[in-house]
Amino acid sequence: MSSCTAKTNVSLTSQDFIDIVLSKTQRKTPTVVHKQYKISRIRQFYMRKVKFSQQTFHDKLSTILTDFPKLDDIHPFYADLMNVLYDKDHYKLALGQINIALHLIDNVSKDYVRLLKYGDSLYRCKQLKKAALGRMATIMKRQAQSLQYLEQVRQHLSRLPSIDPNTRTLLICGFPNVGKSSFINKITRADVEVQPYAFTTKSLFVGHTDHRYLRWQVVDTPGILDHPLEDRNTIEMQAIAALAHLRAAILYVMDISEQCGHTIEQQVALFESIKPLFANKPLLVVLNKTDVIRLEELNPEQKALIQGFINDDIPVMEMSTFSEEGVMNVKTEACERLLSHRIEVKIKSKKVEGILNRLHVALPKPRDGCTRPAFVPEKVIEKRLEKGPKIKKKTERDLEVELEDDYSLDLKKNYDLPADFKYDVIPEFWEGKNIADYIDPDIMAKLEELEREEELRVESGVYEKEEEEMDDEEKEIHRLAGKIREKKAIIAIEGRIGRSGGAPVMPRAGRKRERSVSRLRSEFEELGVDMSNKSGAHFSRTKSRSASRPPIKKARADSAGRVSSSSRVTPRDQSGIRNVELKAKAKKMGHKAQGKMNQFGKAGEADRHIAVKMPRHLYSGKRGIGKTDRR
Amino acid sequence: MRIEKCYFCSSNVWPGHGMVFVRNDCKIFRFCRSKCKNAFKKKKNPRKTKWTKAFRKSAGKDLAIDPSFEFEKRRNVPVKYDRDLWQKSVEAMKKVEIIRCRRQALHINNRHSKSKEVQRRSDNYEVTKNMGLIRSPAAGLKQLATQLDGEKDMSLVSSKFKQMESRVVEEVHDSDREMDVE
Numbered sequence: 030m031s032s033c034t035a036k037t038n039v040s041l042t043s044q045d046f047i048d049i050v051l052s053k054t055q056r057k058t059p060t061v062v063h064k065q066y067k068i069s070r071i072r073q074f075y076m077r078k079v080k081f082s083q084q085t086f087h088d089k090l091s092t093i094l095t096d097f098p099k100l101d102d103i104h105p106f107y108a109d110l111m112n113v114l115y116d117k118d119h120y121k122l123a124l125g126q127i128n129i130a131l132h133l134i135d136n137v138s139k140d141y142v143r144l145l146k147y148g149d150s151l152y153r154c155k156q157l158k159k160a161a162l163g164r165m166a167t168i169m170k171r172q173a174q175s176l177q178y179l180e181q182v183r184q185h186l187s188r189l190p191s192i193d194p195n196t197r198t199l200l201i202c203g204f205p206n207v208g209k210s211s212f213i214n215k216i217t218r219a220d221v222e223v224q225p226y227a228f229t230t231k232s233l234f235v236g237h238t239d240h241r242y243l244r245w246q247v248v249d250t251p252g253i254l255d256h257p258l259e260d261r262n263t264i265e266m267q268a269i270a271a272l273a274h275l276r277a278a279i280l281y282v283m284d285i286s287e288q289c290g291h292t293i294e295q296q297v298a299l300f301e302s303i304k305p306l307f308a309n310k311p312l313l314v315v316l317n318k319t320d321v322i323r324l325e326e327l328n329p330e331q332k333a334l335i336q337g338f339i340n341d342d343i344p345v346m347e348m349s350t351f352s353e354e355g356v357m358n359v360k361t362e363a364c365e366r367l368l369s370h371r372i373e374v375k376i377k378s379k380k381v382e383g384i385l386n387r388l389h390v391a392l393p394k395p396r397d398g399c400t401r402p403a404f405v406p407e408k409v410i411e412k413r414l415e416k417g418p419k420i421k422k423k424t425e426r427d428l429e430v431e432l433e434d435d436y437s438l439d440l441k442k443n444y445d446l447p448a449d450f451k452y453d454v455i456p457e458f459w460e461g462k463n464i465a466d467y468i469d470p471d472i473m474a475k476l477e478e479l480e481r482e483e484e485l486r487v488e489s490g491v492y493e494k495e496e497e498e499m500d501d502e503e504k505e506i507h508r509l510a511g512k513i514r515e516k517k518a519i520i521a522i523e524g525r526i527g528r529s530g531g532a533p534v535m536p537r538a539g540r541k542r543e544r545s546v547s548r549l550r551s552e553f554e555e556l557g558v559d560m561s562n563k564s565g566a567h568f569s570r571t572k573s574r575s576a577s578r579p580p581i582k583k584a585r586a587d588s589a590g591r592v593s594s595s596s597r598v599t600p601r602d603q604s605g606i607r608n609v610e611l612k613a614k615a616k617k618m619g620h621k622a623q624g625k626m627n628q629f630g631k632a633g634e635a636d637r638h639i640a641v642k643m644p645r646h647l648y649s650g651k652r653g654i655g656k657t658d659r660r
Numbered sequence: 661m662r663i664e665k666c667y668f669c670s671s672n673v674w675p676g677h678g679m680v681f682v683r684n685d686c687k688i689f690r691f692c693r694s695k696c697k698n699a700f701k702k703k704k705n706p707r708k709t710k711w712t713k714a715f716r717k718s719a720g721k722d723l724a725i726d727p728s729f730e731f732e733k734r735r736n737v738p739v740k741y742d743r744d745l746w747q748k749s750v751e752a753m754k755k756v757e758i759i760r761c762r763r764q765a766l767h768i769n770n771r772h773s774k775s776k777e778v779q780r781r782s783d784n785y786e787v788t789k790n791m792g793l794i795r796s797p798a799a800g801l802k803q804l805a806t807q808l809d810g811e812k813d814m815s816l817v818s819s820k821f822k823q824m825e826s827r828v829v830e831e832v833h834d835s836d837r838e839m840d841v842e
Contacts, residue, residue, distance in 0.1 A: 457661055461663060463663050473752065479728060479759060506787055510782070510784075510786040559799075
């Protein structure tokens with residue numbers, strides 16, 4: 030429906046129109062003006078408002094005018110249809126009124142702008158602007174009626190069926206209730222209302238159908254009654270307009286059972302009266318409702334009337350939309366006729382030269398006189414004859430229809446397997462493995478090989494476990510080793526305990542009694558030595574604290590022979606050592622023990638070690654006073 | 661329905677579990693859980709990740725090459741369904757499983773047995789070197805002395821002494837001998 034829609038989406042009553050324009054003026058133009066401004070500025074301010082509202086009115090009204098189709102510019106079919114539906118004069122009048130309103134508004138604004146040029150105060154300018162806008166508003170108010178009518182026209186126009194007047198069309202006409210709408214329902218996907226009363230179809234309906242890979246329009250008209258043109262109402266006039274302007278194949282549908290309420294004579298009479306409309310159009314007379322009565326069963330007068338058609342070279346066809354016989358034939362016949370008619374017209378037109386120049390049917394030039402028909406080998410011909418007529422295979426659907434409730438879809442029916450295998454349930458998994466991965470035609474052979482190999486292995490004793498239980502000796506060693514490891518771990522932990530904290534350590538001289546007799550006793554008891562009765566031992570103190578014997582002052586000399594008086598603490602290299610040889614030995618042992626560590630080159634106790642390379646208190650923070658140049 | 665193998669850890673991915681990642685070169689990676697998927701996204705090498713099957717096989721911890729593994733193979737040639745074949749295959753599968761388990765266990769046991777040797781050696785070393793941490797050489801001397809008090813026969817004394825020594829430090833001789841053998 031490209032030629033005939035009103036494109037405006039928004040419908041406006043005149044009041045809405047005014048409101049919209051005025052509020053737009055208020056929003057889109059500056060709003061503030063004071064009386065102390067320069068007069069030119071004040072004038073400018075109000076002139077702008079007047080001009081702005083004039084512009085808005087102008088724009089909106091001109092869009093309305095352009096959106097509505099001009100009856101002279103569109104296809105005569107649509108012009109006629111619109112005339113029938115909306116009355117050409119009324120339509121033109123309404124649009125004319127809008128046009129007048131447009132010009133009036135323009136004039137108003139021109140006048141008032143001219144007056145504003147001479148306004149001498151804010152108050153006067155304001156009044157002029159008020160008057161201008163007021164007059165424009167009244168002009169619009171007077172257009173209320175036209176606007177309303179145009180709105181209705183627009184809505185109806187948008188709902189008209191989209192009929193392309195230039196493409197292939199079949200037009201169905203006839204008396205009311207003969208079966209035109211049922212026919213269109215049958216051949217297209219249109220869903221036109223079919224009812225027993227007359228004038229069920231009140232306007233034109235379009236459906237589309239296909240024939241020879243082309244799209245065909247099928248137009249259904251309201252029924253026409255047999256009376257002169259002047260007496261026709263709007264509904265019939267639509268049909269007449271369609272008949273008059275569309276270049277289509279006409280299907281004149283007749284009801285030979287006379288169920289529509291009109292006799293065959295009346296229908297033929299109608300045909301004669303609208304015959305002038307069928308000029309230059311392929312025509313087809315269709316006899317409907319043959320399920321009720323057939324052509325042969327008619328009485329001779331009626332048959333003679335029908336015969337009259339045939340004599341006039343008008344093809345007559347039978348069909349029944351109820352039982353669907355002959356419907357497709359009618360359609361094909363009508364389409365073929367229209368197609369050949371259109372080709373004829375095209376050939377007669379001037380453009381045909383251009384088309385024919387572009388068409389060229391190429392036929393290969395025969396090389397010699399011998400004919401070369403299609404070759405089919407004899408065997409194939411024999412086979413074809415042998416095959417016999419095509420037997421229609423029984424489909425699942427047929428089976429379903431036959432069995433009705435008992436039918437169940439069995440997808441395994443046609444499997445190419447022996448009957449008892451077909452419905453087997455196949456296991457998929459076992460113990461986290463896919464069974465399908467093990468399926469192999471050679472699996473039994475491979476299994477045998479594997480089992481043989483396994484037997485060999487078992488025989489050769491690969492699986493004999495030499496348990497090798499530990500004998501008592503070994504058990505004892507293992508136990509002792511465990512104890513030793515335990516003791517080592519304890520020593521290591523105890524050593525670590527002393528290191529942590531960073532608490533200040535008293536020097537050796539200040540430490541009290543680390544090495545005591547009781548400690549010695551307990552340690553050696555742990556190691557299994559019997560420490561009872563060690564009265565005469567070196568480590569036990571003899572009670573020599575009697576006052577009778579004065580203490581013998583001995584000059585103590587250290588390892589180098591230097592005498593130091595009253596040194597309380599025995600130097601480290603002498604404490605706990607019995608004699609000089611042992612001391613030398615101990616020294617040597619000490620030296621040797623260091624060798625391993627030195628060889629590795631690891632840092633020892635005596636090596637400098639900085640635990641925290643960048644202590645935060647030295648490297649961060651601001652000075653309370655002074656600079657942070659150097660830290 | 662199929663049980664797939666996780667690309668990362670080679671465990672079973674049952675239907676409805678895990679995640680599938682399809683790369684732009686159309687290679688499909690299946691994962692059993694997000695642990696494996698996230699490790700993959702972090703570009704971890706399954707052959708270097710200790711807990712995966714790939715590592716265990718490549719490092720020789722689990723049995724990797726064995727004829728019993730040839731039975732489970734994804735075959736792309738479909739075999740027409742035959743009930744006897746399937747039944748036999750299921751039974752064969754069970755037998756193969758038994759054999760395979762036995763062989764895997766053997767492999768692992770062989771591996772573990774070497775540690776016994778190592779253990780024994782370290783025990784011997786400890787006892788030889790560090791026996792002093794739990795038992796002083798002087799333990800039991802007093803008892804011996806009381807026993808040998810008044811013994812005229814020096815040979816008895818020496819034998820008794822030896823006995824006592826041997827009782828406690830017997831193992832030391834053994835380990836010494838073993839160390840010589842090395």
